[in-house]
Amino acid sequence: MVLVLALALIGMLRRQKRLQTVILPATLSCAVPGAAPLRRGVKDLCTGLSLGLFALALAQPQCGTHKELAKRYGIDLVVALDASSSMLARDIKPSRLERAKLELSSLLDRLRGDRVGIVVFAGDAFTQCPLTSDYAAAKMFLRAIESTSMPVQGTNIARALEESKGLLVDAERGAKARAIVLLTDGEDTAGSDVSEQLEGLKALGIKVITVGIGSLTGEPIPELDEHGTAVGWKKDSAGKTVMSRLDEAGLQSIADQTTGRYIHSVSGSVGVQEVWEELDRLDKAEFESRLTVKYDERFQHLALPGLLLLLLGAAIRPGREERRA
Template sequence: MTGAPLELRLLGAPARLAEPRWLWLLLVVAALAALAAFSLRRRRALLARTAGGLAARVAPGAGAARPALRAGLAVAALALLAVALSRPQRGQRVEGAKRYGVDVVFALDASRSMRARDVAPDRFGLARLEVEALLDRLAGNRFGIVTFARSAFVQCPLTTDTAAARLFLRAASPEAMPDQGTSLEAALSAAGEVLAAGERGPRGRVVVLLSDGEDHEPGAAAAARALADAGARVFAVGIGGTSGEPIPLRGKGGALDGYQRDGRGELVLSRLGEAALREVAESGGGAYLRASDAGVGLPAVAAAVERLEKAELESRVAVSWEEQGGWFAGAAFLCLLGALLVPDVRPRREEGP
C-alpha cells in the first residue's frame, strides 16, 4: 500500500515525497556502508599484521583512499536510488478543471405491477438494469432518481457521482413504497422539482420516465407539458407486454404469496399502457420507446442526451506536482559508473633504466 505523501519545504519552496515508504531502504544502505567501512579497516589491519613495516614495499598500491572512494560511490548510488523510488516532487502547479454535461432525472415506476414477469427478470428489474446501463454510458453528466407509485419520492438528488446514484437506485424496490397505485403526474412533478433544485443555466434537461404505463391518476400530460415549457424533454420508456400478466404478491422474505386479485376474487392482469406513455412523451417534446429483454430503446435516449447543449457542471482546482525522481536516478547511475571506473589499487609507475 502507498503511504500518505510526506510534505516538506526545500529552499522555501513546497516539496514532498509521494511514496515515502521506500525510504526504509536507507537503513539497508546504512548497514551496507558500515559493512564496507569494517571490511576496509579489516583489510588494512591484516596487511599491517602480515607485512609490518614492509607494507609499503610489499603492497605499494594498496592505499585506503581508492577502495573507500569506490565503496562510497556505490553506497551513494544505492541511497540515491532509494530516494528516487520515494518519488520526490516539487514545483506545485495549480490548474483549473471544468466538467460539462446535462441534467438527467430518471423517474422509475416502483408500483406493485412492476413485479410482473412478462420481461426478465421482471419489469422493475429490467427498468433498473436499463438505468444502470445509462449511468455508465452517460457518465460525466448530473443524474437524479425519482421513484413513484401513487406518490413520488426523490431517491437521489442531482449528482455527478454515478457510484452514489447507483447505490440509491439499488435501494429502491416496490416493496418499499408506502401506498400502491400509479401516478405518472406525481412522478413528473417530482422530477421537475429535482431539476428546479439544480443550478439554472443554459444546459440540457431530460426526464426519462420508465413505467408500465398503468396510470391511475389524471394530469400526466399536463405535467409533461409543464416540463417542456421549463426547457426539459420527456422520454417515456414502456416496460412490459401487452398481452396481460398476473401481478405476484411477495411476503417479507421475498417468497411468493400468490397473485393480486380484484374485489370479486378474479386474477388481475397488468398490461403495458402504451397510449398513456405516448401522450406523455408527445406532450413533453421527447419520444416514446419500448424496452424489451434485449434492452433496446434506451440507447436512443442516450443518443438524444448526448446531442443536447452541455453547460458547466463543476469547476474545481487541481494541484499537480512535477516529478524529480529522474534527477536522483541519473545521479545514481553516474555514481555507479564512477565506482566501476575507480581502480581498487593505485596503478604502479614503470621505473626507468
C-alpha cells in the first residue's frame, strides 16, 4: 500500500512539472481543473498513508514471542448432594433436588480457578464427578443426577462425608483451602454416626458448609411413575403419608464441629449466594503454575506512525494559489 501511494505521488509530481512548463503556476489550478498543487498532494498522501497504517494496525499484527508464568489460585471444593427420595418433596419448587441442581449450576458459574468435584448420596455415596476446573463438564454430571438412579435409598450422611473427604485427600496438587458443601434435608434415615468423619475433617482443616433444604413443618414425598409424574404419596408400613422434615439441629452441629457454616434454604432459593460468600472468605492459594507462550503485539508500530502522518497532513495549509482559486 505504501509503495502504491509513493508511486502515485511521483506520477503526480511529474505531471505537475510537465504542466508548469506550458502554464504559469499562478494560473495552473484555474486553467486545468483537477491539477492539485504540491501541498494538496502531500496532504492527501499523508492522509492516505495514515488510513492505510490504521487499517493494518486494526489487523493486530504479531511478531515474536515471549514466555509468561501463569499461576492459578483457588480452592478444592466438593459438593455433596442428597439424591434420596425425600429430596423429591416440593416445598421448594420445582422440587428440593431440582432446585438444588439449578442453583449449584449458578454457583459453578461464579467459580474462578477453583477445582470442584461432585459426590451424590442416598443410602450410599459415590463420586459423580472428580475434582476438575472444567465447569462445563461438572454441569453435565450435575444435570445427570436423578433420585431414581440411586441404587440404595435412604440418607447416609456419614458416607457422604467419607466419600467427599477421600476425594479431597487423594487429589493431586491439592489446594491449601478445602471445603465440602453438603446439601440435604438432613434426615439421616441410616442412623449413621458422623462424629468419626467430623473429627477427621477437622484434623485436616476441611470446612463443611451445610445447606438445609426443606421446611421444618414437613412435606409429603411424591411417588413417581416411569414418566416422572406424581401418582400419589409415599406411605409408611402403617399406611400413613410419610412427611419429610428438615433436621436443622443436625446440620448445624456438623457445620459447628468443622468451623463451617449452616445455611437454611428459603422457598425461592437454597442459599447459593450465602455459600458463595462463605467460599470467597477461604484462603485461595496457588496450586498450579505453568509457562505459556505469548505472541508479541506489533500494532503500535503501525498506529503511531499513522497518527503522526495524520497530524502532519492536518498541519499542511493550502498555498496562495489555492486560496485565490
